Amino acid sequence: MTTNIIGKPLARVDGRAKVTGSAQYAADFNQPGQAHAVIVGATIGLGRVSGIDAEEVLGMPGVIAVLTHLNAPRLAYLPHKAVIDPAVGERLHVLQDDLVHFQGQPVAVVIADTLDHADHGAARLNVRYIAEEPIVEPVGPGATTVIPAAGIQPDAWIRADTSRGDADVAVARAPVRIDAAYGIARENHNPMEPHATVAAWDGDRLTLWSKSQYVVNEQAEIAAVFGIPADDVQVICPFIGGAFGTSLRTWPHVTLAAMASREVARPVKLVLTRKQMFSLTGHRPRTHQRIVLGSTADGRLTGLVHEGMGETSRHEEFMEALTAASGLMYACPNLRTRYRLVQLDTGTPNHMRGPGEASGIFALECAMDELSYELGIDPIELRRLNEPVVDESSGKPFSSRSLMECYATAAERFGWSRRNPAPRSMRDGRLLIGMGTASASYPAYHAPASARVRLQADGTAEVEAAASDMGPGTYTSMTQVAAETLGLPPSQVRFRLGRSDYPPTPSHGGSWTMASVGSAIRAACIAVQQEAARRAIADRRSAFFDATPDALHWHEGRLRRHGDSSYGESYQDIVVRAGEAIEADASAQRDPEVAGRYSMHAFGAVFAEVAVDPDVGTIRVRRAVGAYGAGRIINPRLAASQCTGGMVGGIGMALMERTLLDKRDGRPVNAHMAEYLVPVNLDIGALEALFVEEHDPHVNPLGVKGLGEIALVGMAPAIANAVFHATGKRVRDLPIRIEDVLAA
Amino acid sequence: MFPFSLEKVRTEDEALRAAAAGGRFLAGGTTLIDLMREEIEQPRHLVDINALPLAEIRAEGSDLLIGALARMADVAGHPETLRLHPLIAESLLEGASPQLRNAASIGGNLLQRVRCPYFRMRDAACNKRMPGTGCSAIGGLNAGHAILGTSEHCVATHPSDLAVALVALDATLRVRGPEGERSFPVEDLFRLPGETPHLEHTLMPGELIVEVRVPDGPPARKARYLKVRDRASYEFALVSTAVVLDIQDDRILSARIAAGGVGTRPWRMRASEAALIGKAPVREAFSAAAELAVRGARPLSGNHYKVDLLRRTIVRALEMAGDMA
């Protein structure tokens, strides 16, 4: 496929809207006569509500209503599960009973005419509880470890247990062995935009301007919750202020906004506070993992054991692919993986950038680094020695795998050859310098998607899909796909997304938007070309009247006869003659036969350099280089941003991020952006993302694998490995903080 | 936020009258409005003092005078600050963010409330917020809390960077109140929590901070502020240290050391200072002095690391100051 527009570093088509402040995010959709709703969260970690003194608040200025389990309408909560919902368990039914399952769970909503009034009313609402002691520590008394029920189904997507050969025997007999435990703190997505919903009813029809990475599911879920037809719910979300997974699910605040609006019979705006986002919108689960590697003395893996445990809530079993990558990263005849959940009295976790792989590969890649020192083999060479021929977890060949090319490219750019392999051997003045590397991988997922293209009389094309753009540049990259396929300049294509009445697409997550929605848009463009050609053929005024379709083709936006480049009809010509816009819908999905034949993953190699102050223990990432084999890159400018952005997220994961729960009552103690640290501008060094050329004809017609997740995976272990190289101290728990580096 | 009334005053006398009637001073607002929104602070009448002519920064002889309403950013960038006491600029620029430094006043910076998360949770036990309810931090998560000056009633640290520098520089405050004017060392502004952690400072009711005076130090002064934190900026200190050294002929003539992030108030390290007098400015002497600083430290369950980190931060800050030309 030769391209003119795909692969070009087009500037963001929505850039102007974003730099002028005219891009509207959920909370920006003020509605006439709107009231404001504020959630009151439980201040106990477990128990029940024994009383609510709503009268006093109802008498406060501006307060319109106080909704609690005592007066809230009973909602239908019809069964509804999407791919992004945990397969086992049931979502929180909000304000339907007196039970408190976790700290911060909504126990009331105060609705008032102004935000100040609603805020004050919510703060003053006295809620009485009968408290029990919650269990929020994954390790220790009371924590219940379970086998994830969905992980033992025959068709399980994430498998609780896998094995090949006999890994335990293999590692026991291995001449060289690493056996280490790794921990990762709970992380919150903390997008800059707080979750927000503006809800308005018009009779029985509900409109939600709501932050969502999955507007068609939000539509379906709210319809199920209220027991109304999905067609009566419209979800609108043209812009998402970052999400990283937190807005994949429809959390209870959306229900509350809709409920509040119906109860007070006016539009209602509900915006979560930053603090509430730490309790009500999911988190990357804390994980505890153990990796055992057995190796020959010359560095060939003989056995690999990966055991992992992630936290979940009591009411839902959230699963992520924690151990999956260990089955396919390296050649190893003997493997055993085990994945378990520990049920706690907290909210349900959810997918956070690089879910599963980010955590699991951290453990695996740190263990590989440990093995490299144990063996005295360069970390890149160790990976090369164990590069598999096929995906050994499935026996299938990779549709493409460029891990070694990624290592070569990034190592060269990074200057790995300047590294002295001995720990604590490199300095810059007083500072200890460390260089570390790690592999990254993420599956190239794909899901059925659809799109619509409408050719307009002014010669432009309108493209619509119920997709989302949380920042990667969906608006821009889809414009490029449509422009390329239609043979129009990008300025002639307008792509719209973020409405549930547009053709349905899968969730905007899992790095599958480009593959899924892009393929659908390509299909819809081809469909509309066929339709336009059909119109021309049927039109006596067209030079192509009565032509056989096979004799015609589209080239650079004009319909032409094969072999005749002298004459063509533009979309505009055909549409104007037709007297109406020409439209076509199409959907696309991965060919199941091809999908069954190949293992499809993106791979990457990440290098990081840290400077550690030996006196006071501060760690700074001075530079990082990542090289990625992720199929075709639709827009290198945006792709580079996405990948360096993922590295910044990786710096946070490695060195800063942790949500701390007070075990006495489950309270997130640092639910504040000044105390839940994410990198600021001064924390980043020189970051560079490179793309290894990769032509993968199997993954999808566009040849794309997705970048959003792999951009983060690999950074944290590269940093952790660099910290070891700098200091000689192996820290196996994230985040690595000053106190860890200083600890003897 | 509780409803309140707001009054703007133009003179100190108006301000004092309004305060005497129960008003609460509002300057930059970066602490007060934040806490009012959480309903931790619940003033019913605010006195906006921003129009008072108290923002001047000037030299008087070789003393630096800073009006209480001068903004952090203006003080940090002022030529007289940089000429007389660059340590103050250094400490200010390590604090907060450019936006907050543009808004926050010097008086407000000194009076900012603690960052203890339990203090900021309306419903958690906190003796500072609700005397007699207990301290949630002692049995809770306390990695950021104090190791010096704590009591069984409160273990929160004072969060100001500037205060650490001012305490090291022996700065004084001029305050005005119903009883007239008085001056006292900045160090004496801050109370230890003891049994009354709700009383944080020594201002009398209705007193207004008017000015900070930073006296001239010994000549050839070497002064540095070192702030240690996990994030490179926009984070409160885990541990910070301000040091002021006077070195002549390779001998320390005087040393002043104060630390932040470790004490329930900015903590002056007088034993360490005394130990340095007459010594050569070398790491052994610095380490010995730092050892004295952590004597009496009482770490909590989650902040043992601060003992070592304080020691290390003092040593490093002394080295940094000693290395100054």
Add this chain to the structure above:
Amino acid sequence: MSTRGVTITVNGEARSIECDPRTSLLDALREHLHLTGTKKGCNQGACGACTVLVDGRRINACLTLAFMHDGAEVTTIEGLATGDALHPLQAAFIDCDGLQCGFCTPGQIVSGVACINEGHASSAAEIQAWMSGNICRCGAYPGIIAAISQAAGRS
């Protein structure tokens, strides 16, 4: 509760706002004037998304009351472009891809304008230090640094 009036010149236009004394400058802009370009990221002065210029100085609009700014001149993201002509820093943000989701972008740009005006944009390191009051969770920092460098070089 009494509401009172305050007059603030916003983006060159005098605007009278009737609001509760509790109303932050941020909420006055967003909820009363419907200037929603200025974002509420944390409402606690800990993220910088709400950065506006008040009399030319950048501050967090969430931690200040509308009533404290009677008679002041406020510039928001909506006030930077001149007609269709983007402010040089707005154009540079697009050129350098200094944004992803765009939510922190208004605050970044307003803060960046001030950063340049303050003379704190002479090097990448200086920009990084003086732009650390604006958190970007997408991690668009490399583009933000490049955009401010570019605009500072031109102005």
